[in-house]
Amino acid sequence: MKLGKETLSLFKRDLFLGFSSVRFRWITSMSLFVIILIVSFYQLKGLGEIEGIDSSTLTYTDLLFNVFRGKEYPTPDDLNFKFPFLWLIIQLMGPFIIGGYVRDDLFDQSSFLFVRAKQRLSIWMSKLFFAIAVVISMYLIMAIITFLFSIFFLSVSPGWSEYGMKMIKPLIATDITPFVFSIHLFLLPFFITLLIVVVQAIFTVFMRPIYAFIIMLSMLVVSVFTTSRLVPGSYSMILRHHSLDSEYGFTWTMVIIYIIAILLIVVCSGYFLFKKMDIFPKERD
Secondary structure: OOOOHHHHHHHHHHHHHHHHHHHHHHHHHHHHHHHHHHHHHHHHHHHHHOOOOOOHHHHHHHHHHHEEEEOOOOOOOOOOOOOOOOHHHHHHHHHHHHHHHHEEEEEEEHHHHHHHHHHHHHHHHHHHHHHHHHHHHHHHHHHHHHHHHHHHHHOOOOOOOOHHHHHHHOOOOOOOOOHHHHHHHHHOOOOHHHHHHHHHHHHHOOOHHHHHHHHHHHHHHHHHHHHOOOOOHHHHHHHEEEEOOOOOOOOOOHHHHHHHHHHHHHHHHHHHHHOOOOOOOOOOO
């Protein structure tokens, strides 16, 4: 009970100080997402003109698919390789937003934190909860932005659009509605962003934030070029999901197991090192 109250008190503090600290990176990322939606919209319109598709029938499902689809598993005969830059930028927003807040707060406010908190576990948990809060706020606002963008610029039809029937529906191996498919499109990157932001937050406790960010970037880039399921990026690409790749695609069960396994390893080992860490004399970045 005392641990819970202490963690909650520290978490409230992190919400106030944390979002105050990352607000400019947060606003920048959300503004960039708006630009990504606009770019994606005009990409779809251009493709529609080439394919003879009425762009006025485009829906939010088409837009989300173009933004979050990622890349199929690489094959030796893939001559038309296109790097999924939009997907990569969105996946990097989370690590960019949280940046080095966890490290900076621990080292700058160590005299306050370690005097007020009776258990290091409460400090550790509050930082993890803040990382989760950053991702939830990020994707919540992205969902609202997408909803508003769809109302003003896209068709509100609940069914598959002309583009969807021609470019998306043939790829899907299961019977699924556009709304449910859109949920898959949004949740896959959400959970993987959640994973990499928590990992980023933990890594920054033990290394400079720029190094942690480079590690996250490297893992995501490697994900594009490999079929390995050990790297996280693949699990955020709908094109590699079982519904679109029935032979090699991953399932939701595999996603959940992967996330839980990585979090258990990183969070537990990170806390073990954190307990033994001498914060006070450690040199700040």
